[in-house]
Amino acid sequence: MSFLNEDEKPAGRRGFVRAQGDALMFGDGSTARFWGTNLTAAALFGTEPQAVRQQARRLSRLGFNLARIHHHDSHWVKPNIFGPAGQHDTRRLDPAMLERIDWWVKCLKDEGIYVWLDLHVQRQLRAGDAIAGFDEIAKGRPGVEFKGYNYVNPEIRRSMQRFNEAYLGHVNAHTGLAYKDDPAIAAVLVTNENDLTHHFGNALLPDKNVPHHTAAYLREARAFARAHDLPERQVWRSWEPGPSKRFLNDLEHRFNAEMIAHLRRIGVKVPIVTTSLWGEQMASLPALTDGDMIDVHAYETPGPLARDPRTAANVAHMIAAAQVADKPVSVTEWNMSPFPAFDRHVLPMYMAANASHQGWDALMQYAYAQTPLQQPGPPSNWHAFNDPALLSSLPAAALLFRQKHVQAAKTVRVLQPTASQLFDEGLTAGGTAAMRIAAERGRLLTVLPEVPQLPWLRPGVVPIGARHVDDGARQLADVRGSELRSDTGELGRNWKQGVFTIETPRTQAALGRVGGRSIDLPQVRIALTNAEASIAVQSLDGKPIDVAHKLFVSIATASLPKGPKQAPFFTEPAVGVIEIEAAAGMALQRGPHGAGSTSDPQLDYGDGKYTLRFAGKDVVQWVVLSRPEQTAP
Structure with missing residues (x-):
């Protein structure tokens, strides 16, 4: 990087x-x-x-x-x-x-x-x-x-x-x-x-x-x-x-x-x-x-x-x-x-x-x-x-x-506590459901009140078009099932599954309890047997994933040390497949900037998509796919 x-x-x-x-x-x-x-x-x-x-x-x-x-x-x-x-x-x-x-x-x-x-x-x-x-x-x-x-x-x-x-x-x-x-x-x-x-x-x-x-x-x-x-x-x-x-x-x-x-x-x-x-x-x-x-x-x-x-x-x-x-x-x-x-x-x-x-x-x-x-x-x-x-x-x-792969929120929700709520009622960060849901959906902004005893405190101004965080009743009623998405549609969290997804033109990722299910993103499908992992597919040349000529795949899995202060770490190899819809002509880089050995992963291309197959033989943390002439991002 x-x-x-x-x-x-x-x-x-x-x-x-x-x-x-x-x-x-x-x-x-x-x-x-x-x-x-x-x-x-x-x-x-x-x-x-x-x-x-x-x-x-x-x-x-x-x-x-x-x-x-x-x-x-x-x-x-x-x-x-x-x-x-x-x-x-x-x-x-x-x-x-x-x-x-x-x-x-x-x-x-x-x-x-x-x-x-x-x-x-x-x-x-x-x-x-x-x-x-x-x-x-x-x-x-x-x-x-x-x-x-x-x-x-x-x-x-x-x-x-x-x-x-x-x-x-x-x-x-x-x-x-x-x-x-x-x-x-x-x-x-x-x-x-x-x-x-x-x-x-x-x-x-x-x-x-x-x-x-x-x-x-x-x-x-x-x-x-x-x-x-x-x-x-x-x-x-x-x-x-x-x-x-x-x-x-x-x-x-x-x-x-x-x-x-x-x-x-x-x-x-x-x-x-x-x-x-x-x-x-x-x-x-x-x-x-x-x-x-x-x-x-x-x-x-x-x-x-x-x-x-x-x-x-x-x-x-x-x-x-x-x-x-x-x-x-x-x-x-x-x-x-x-x-x-x-x-x-x-x-x-x-x-x-x-x-x-x-x-x-x-x-x-x-x-x-x-x-x-x-x-x-x-x-x-x-x-x-x-x-x-x-x-x-x-x-x-x-x-x-x-590189700002994730968009800024399109909406602003304002928390505007009174002086009494701030000082007398023990308001906490993330202390109400309304605040938490607002932060998952859009940008959360705190506007501090005027406080007569603190004349130096400049009261905040509510931005034009911002919505107020209410008592939470309406927002709670709007939550369907066990998932929330950001107002941009790019971020999603399913707390029942314990999975967070990122779906943007240049980064598509799934984090958390990804194992045992197929996670389908716009150009990426992740199907691993590992119970916990963080998988990301990203463009390295500034283009959307489906037309990029250089892709970076990150594979983070469970890793535990031998003891509380004892090396080495024991890291779980990935097992399963990652499919990527992208332009033809890229090859798997091996060596210091890509996969480590000739065993894992194996790469196939067909029907407009690459398939990376991980058999659990090696710990592979990064994979780079690029056209032979691509030597730099």
Whole structure:
């Protein structure tokens, strides 16, 4: 898939990424659409230079055009950005570790891959950082994370700002550009998974034995209550819905405003994201609108395709609910757990298809690796680089998403909660059947209300022609049987069968419980005996499948490791047939870009269609059909 990046080399050649309305744009006015992954922890600091170059090339071949640098500061990563373990403080960035990240950025940039930088993930403050109140949160430990405390402790905020100045102002030894001046940097995230509205507000409560921070928190709560004539006894109670959620959003907002203003002052030009929606409370959304994008963390459990939207949400519904009017959407983490989920192979194509239909802008699988990449590495939920189930379907997902094989939704359905529904009633992402059904059929958009206590919150505007998500009665009545189709007719999900289908001119696919039945798509028929699989047939030359001269077939099947952290993986070979109606004259490629051996599959052509026969003799993940003269997409 590296041809997808050929016109993007080096990354940044189109100018700085910016948010414009609900889309991402490059400086030259072209649309930015990112299919990405995460490089984390020891993969950043322990991968040898030559392996970094090789892996950057491999990421391009897999179709990625964005990589998020993550867990660079986390205390459990040794060494991390501050150097080896045992440092007295975190005031200085280690030059040798910075150079490791510099080299990743350089190699990724050369391959046309943009970089997303997190500023704070799991940094631990230490005694040498001289932060007021350190002792009460450390409780005798040498270091402590500061999530939640940063919202009420100005010294922690100044420490974060000093880090941001040093990190973003540092000149890359290999590009000659500071990160803040490099258009290959696509976006920055202020603080990872660190919100008050759902998670860390409770860390500041009186029963947590942090009197310095609790006193600051209660002062802010009383001031907010008095300013807005709200009951003080409720405003500080962070675990309850109601006035506390308004207050916590405001407290987050003040932190966000300070950090964003500082980043702009030091010269950051790209979109800034505050933190992420991780969890389902939509009361967290107002403060997230301070950023240029709404970011989501989305973790699925096995069986998402078999979940009835009338009764339960899956990952696509939860992300869709975070699409706030006039804001782009990024998903810096998506994955399925617990590992090894039997059907994890369905997720790349399912995510890519829904992202295209909904109009999401940047998706990052979590994670490509968090181990040094000159080694095979153990099986892990955080290692896609050695996981056959994911590797077999990620390139197909990249092709679909980046080339827009799936149409954007034709209709928009708007969720327009009142302030009371948002803050007092505990509205959740995907929490109603009406929301879930709306997200399957068309684009779901959330329009936030005007909130008198949050004058900084810009209320959304309902797009012309949009339909409102009602109480669900009418939409529930419209659901016939156990299947829903998108308003474009291209996507369909049958939850009784546990099958998701994609039917477009350039991609036709079936994911999930495909075994034991014939699945008939416009130009493709799939008939396998494998209980679970993800099969995609795609055009590689930009033409519809039936007239294309180069086709890409992806076969993802069940794959389990020998043990929880033990290689090798054991992958089920495909058994059955895939028929493709397409132009005559193509042959099966064998070798590094096609099928592996002469045993499987066998290819026949007749009556205007190719038949690929899989006898279960080999594990074949990719098949390329092309005319002999076709050497490039």
